[in-house]
Amino acid sequence: AQKVTQAQTEISVVEKEDVTLDCVYETRDTTYYLFWYKQPPSGELVFLIRRNSFDEQNEISGRYSWNFQKSTSSFNFTITASQVVDSAVYFCALSAAFSSGSARQLTFGSGTQLTVLP
Amino acid sequence: DSGVTQTPKHLITATGQRVTLRCSPRSGDLSVYWYQQSLDQGLQFLIQYYNGEERAKGNILERFSAQQFPDLHSELNLSSLELGDSALYFCASSPRGGEGQPQHFGDGTRLSIL
Numbered sequence: 001a002q003k004v005t006q007a008q009t010e011i012s013v014v015e016k017e018d019v020t021l022d023c024v025y026e027t028r029d030t031t032y033y034l035f036w037y038k039q040p041p042s043g044e045l046v047f048l049i050r051r052n053s054f055d056e057q058n059e060i061s062g063r064y065s066w067n068f069q070k071s072t073s074s075f076n077f078t079i080t081a082s083q084v085v086d087s088a089v090y091f092c093a094l095s096a097a098f099s100s101g102s103a104r105q106l107t108f109g110s111g112t113q114l115t116v117l118p
Numbered sequence: 119d120s121g122v123t124q125t126p127k128h129l130i131t132a133t134g135q136r137v138t139l140r141c142s143p144r145s146g147d148l149s150v151y152w153y154q155q156s157l158d159q160g161l162q163f164l165i166q167y168y169n170g171e172e173r174a175k176g177n178i179l180e181r182f183s184a185q186q187f188p189d190l191h192s193e194l195n196l197s198s199l200e201l202g203d204s205a206l207y208f209c210a211s212s213p214r215g216g217e218g219q220p221q222h223f224g225d226g227t228r229l230s231i232l
Contacts (some may be wrong), residue, residue, distance in 0.1 A: 033218045039200065045208060045223035087173070091161065095218070104175055105151055106210075106221060108161040 002027045004094050006109035013082055014117050020078045021112045024091030027048040029053075034068065034075045036107065045091070051075060082116045089113050121145065124209050124224035134232050136197040139227045143190055143211030149173070150192040151212075151221055152184055156205040166212075167192055197228070204231045 001027050003026040013019045025034065036048040049059070063083075067076045076101050079086055093106040121144035129137055141179075143150050152164040154177075154217035167186035181199075186192040196203060206228050210221035 035220060043206065045210075046120075046223045047220045047222060050218065050220050083192075105163040106153075106161075106177060107163070107164055110160050115161075 001083075002029075002032075002094050002096065002107040004092050004107055004109035006090075006112050008112045010113045011042070011116070012115045016081050018078060018118075019114065020076055020079050020083050021090050021092075021114065023075045023089070023109060024076070025075065025094045025116070027044050027094060027096065028101060029096045031097050032115060033115075034117060035095070036066070036075075036077050037091045038088045039111070040088040043102075048077075048083055057104065079114075084118050085118050087114060087116045120222040120224065121123070122209060122222055122224035124207075124227050126227060127225065127227050128230070128231045130139075130141055130232060131199060133199055133201060135199050136195065137199065138228065139194040139196070139207055139209075139229075141192045141194070141209030141211075141224060144171060144222055146217075147211035147213050147222075148190065149212045149214065149221075150186055150190070151210040152178075152192070152194050153208040153210065155226070156161050159205075161208075163203075181211070199231050201231050223226045 001031045005024045030055045034051045065078045065079045089111045091111045092109040123142040125140045129163050148169045151166045155161045164178040165184050166174040184194045206226045208226045210223045212219040212221045
């Protein structure tokens with residue numbers, strides 16, 4: 001079975017602070033995919049990033065960066081110099097590869113509500 | 119704009135009724151997924167269709183059913199509605215069978231049962 005844990009229920013920061021959202025996952029599959037989605041107050045789910053289990057290279061995209069560590073089953077997301085518009089619920093998600101025979105649909109964590117104060 | 123269209127945006131109905139939620143996937147996407155987001159259960163996968171055929175089933179109640187039509191749009195039918203069915207229902211789509219491909223979500227249908 002797959003499981004995604006986002007232990008931080010709510011985080012509040014002041015604008016321009018850096019913030020890291022934690023994600024820990026469990027899977028028995030050797031090949032899998034990890035995702036981050038953002039859900040702003042308007043309610044839609046917006047795709048942010050995807051990572052393959054065999055690609056541990058971390059990435060920076062503008063103010064966003066991701067730290068994938070297979071050894072600790074973690075896929076953390078950092079926002080640098082946060083802005084008020086970053087306020088949203090952020091979801092980490094996991095899906096398996098076809099070859100594993102496991103579920104290919106997304107298994108979501110419970111989400112982290114990020115509030116960026118002006 | 120994700121390219122996935124869901125209608126209606128809001129639906130208010132009573133217990134015992136039946137409703138149909140509609141989803142049009144992104145152009146070229148063959149897979150459609152349905153998810154339910156509720157306060158107590160979070161985001162849960164319901165069912166997936168690929169090119170008209172059911173591909174995977176999650177925590178979908180027997181009172182719920184779905185189908186994907188030849189033009190690839192999908193409908194989620196909810197019947198004998200209960201208060202606990204009040205939730206935000208999302209449709210997502212991805213290319214081909216979906217392995218590793220990000221799923222792009224519609225804006226959701228907010229269902230309120232009175």
